[in-house]
Structure formats: structure tokens, C-alpha cells
Amino acid sequence: MPALTDNYTTSEHITETKTRLVNVHYLIDIPQPVSSSIVVSFSRAAGINQRALNLLLLYKDLKDNWDEDGGKEPSDSALKTATELTLLLEKHGQKVYHTAPGPNGEIMLDLRNNEKNKSLEIVIYANRAVSVLFPENGKPTQQTFDFHNLPELIQWLNEKN
Amino acid sequence: MEERKLVHENEWLYRRSWLPERKFLNPDGSATSRVFKLKEKDNGELSVDVKSMTTANIAVLDKGNFFLFELLNKSVILITSPQLTTYLDPLLNGANNAHAVITGMALEDEITPGILAKASKKVLI
Numbered sequence: 149m150p151a152l153t154d155n156y157t158t159s160e161h162i163t164e165t166k167t168r169l170v171n172v173h174y175l176i177d178i179p180q181p182v183s184s185s186i187v188v189s190f191s192r193a194a195g196i197n198q199r200a201l202n203l204l205l206l207y208k209d210l211k212d213n214w215d216e217d218g219g220k221e222p223s224d225s226a227l228k229t230a231t232e233l234t235l236l237l238e239k240h241g242q243k244v245y246h247t248a249p250g251p252n253g254e255i256m257l258d259l260r261n262n263e264k265n266k267s268l269e270i271v272i273y274a275n276r277a278v279s280v281l282f283p284e285n286g287k288p289t290q291q292t293f294d295f296h297n298l299p300e301l302i303q304w305l306n307e308k309n
Numbered sequence: 310m311e312e313r314k315l316v317h318e319n320e321w322l323y324r325r326s327w328l329p330e331r332k333f334l335n336p337d338g339s340a341t342s343r344v345f346k347l348k349e350k351d352n353g354e355l356s357v358d359v360k361s362m363t364t365a366n367i368a369v370l371d372k373g374n375f376f377l378f379e380l381l382n383k384s385v386i387l388i389t390s391p392q393l394t395t396y397l398d399p400l401l402n403g404a405n406n407a408h409a410v411i412t413g414m415a416l417e418d419e420i421t422p423g424i425l426a427k428a429s430k431k432v433l434i
Contacts, residue, residue, distance in 0.1 A: 252416075267423075
């Protein structure tokens with residue numbers, strides 16, 4: 149007992165109780181019959197931007213002259229950036245109201261506030277992107293889009309006047 | 310070169326857009342800004358038809374693959390930055406006497422297509 153009390157300290161135990169994320173892997177080495185199969189499915193609610201993501205997949209199939217008026221097929225990089233941006237917005241709970249292909253190979257993402265009286269369009273070309281702010285009142289503005297500007301653009305869209 | 314005639318502000322204009330599926334439209338059925346976006350080959354002139362000089366069925370050409378949107382010319386020429394103007398521009402050999410063009414927009418302009426789209430409404434054919 150004296151040996152126990154002499155070595156007792158609280159500080160070490162407190163630091164040891166910090167939560168750690170541990171990955172545990174189980175290796176199973178049991179021969180299975182060839183005919184056996186296990187199907188595991190996870191029910192997952194469709195995300196708020198599933199419609200936009202589905203449309204972007206559809207736009208991948210568009211070819212030159214897709215609008216029967218000389219429209220260029222959406223560029224791969226524009227589609228890739230639009231998809232990444234849509235997923236990023238999904239992660240942050242921002243709905244993409246709509247996405248549409250443009251005649252110059254661009255992809256447009258249209259974001260709106262809850263009241264649908266302000267909108268933010270992000271127009272993505274092969275080598276550049278532009279954001280366009282349509283306020284409830286006043287003059288729209290456009291500027292070069294950069295992912296770093298996204299938080300302030302989303303804040304502008306959703307802030308109450 | 311013959312001087313082109315201005316289209317009166319009270320005229321309605323048709324703008325045709327290839328949209329094989331309804332889901333290409335905004336969820337509320339309205340036009341996206343891309344419907345009014347210039348192409349390089351447009352040379353700065355956006356094609357429209359003057360409603361009073363045609364019919365919706367003629368202007369749409371193929372209603373299975375195209376939608377038609379209409380907007381009042383006044384809402385076009387009220388845009389002063391850039392200054393937009395609508396001129397009558399009949400196509401040769403009487404192919405389309407109702408054809409007109411909206412001039413003044415630049416290819417880099419992403420604002421004006423959005424303004425025109427918001428001012429337009431879909432035509433039920």
C-alpha cells in the first residue's frame with residue numbers, strides 16, 4: 149500500500165483519457181463456399197445537391213453542336229470543377245438551385261437564398277470561372293471566381309438585408 | 310449598307326432555346342441565364358424574333374426539342390450598361406422576316422444574360 153500511494157499521481161491519468169480514433173481491422177480467414185454471397189446495403193438519404201450532381205452527369209454526354217446551334221460540348225475541366233464545387237457546397241449545407249450547360253462549353257451553377265430573391269451564379273469555363281451576384285435590389289456584379297472567395301459569397305447570399 | 314430599323318420598345322421578343330428535357334430548365338420552369346448567353350459565332354448579336362411578325366409555332370421551329378421564351382423589348386433597352394439595342398434583321402430570301410438581333414452585349418458579360426433570363430417567361434405552345 150505505501151508503494152501505491154507514493155507513486156500515485158492524477159496528471160498522467162487525465163492526459164491518458166483523451167479520446168482517440170482507432171481503426172480496428174479484422175482479418176477473416178475462413179474458407180467460404182463459392183456460391184455464398186453477402187449483400188450489404190446502406191440506406192442513404194439523397195443529398196441536397198443530388199439533382200445537380202445527376203444533371204452534371206447528364207451534361208457529360210453532350211457533344212459539340214448539342215444545342216443544334218453550334219454550342220460547344222461542356223469541357224471536362226469545367227465539369228470536374230462544377231462537380232467538386234457542388235460536393236463542397238453539399239458538405240456545407242448549401243443547396244445548388246440549378247446547374248445548366250452554356251453554349252461556350254461552360255457550366256453554370258445557380259445558388260439562391262431561402263427567399264429566392266437573391267442569387268449567385270458561378271459560371272465555370274475550361275480555364276476560368278466567374279461569379280455573378282444578383283442582389284434583391286440594385287445592380288448585379290461579376291468578378292473572377294476563386295474557391296477562396298466562396299465563404300464570403302455564400303455569406304453574402306444568405307445574409308438578411 | 311442599309312441602315313437597320315430599331316424594334317419598338319413595346320414589341321415582344323421570342324428567344325428560342327434547345328432544351329430536350331424539362332429538367333434543363335430552372336426547377337420553376339423559367340429560363341436560365343445560358344439561354345441568353347452569346348456564342349463566339351454570334352458576333353455580339355443575340356438572335357430573337359419579333360412576336361408580332363411571326364407565331365410561336367413558327368418561331369420555335371421544332372417544339373419537340375426547343376422551348377420558346379418571350380420578353381418585352383422595353384426590358385431589353387432599359388439595360389443601359391451595357392447599352393442594349395434591338396434591331397430588325399430579316400434573314401435573306403424571306404427565310405425569317407421576324408428575325409431581329411439584340412446588340413451591345415459582350416462575350417465576357419455574364420450579368421446581362423441573367424437579367425434577360427429573369428425578365429423573360431416561357432411560352433406555352
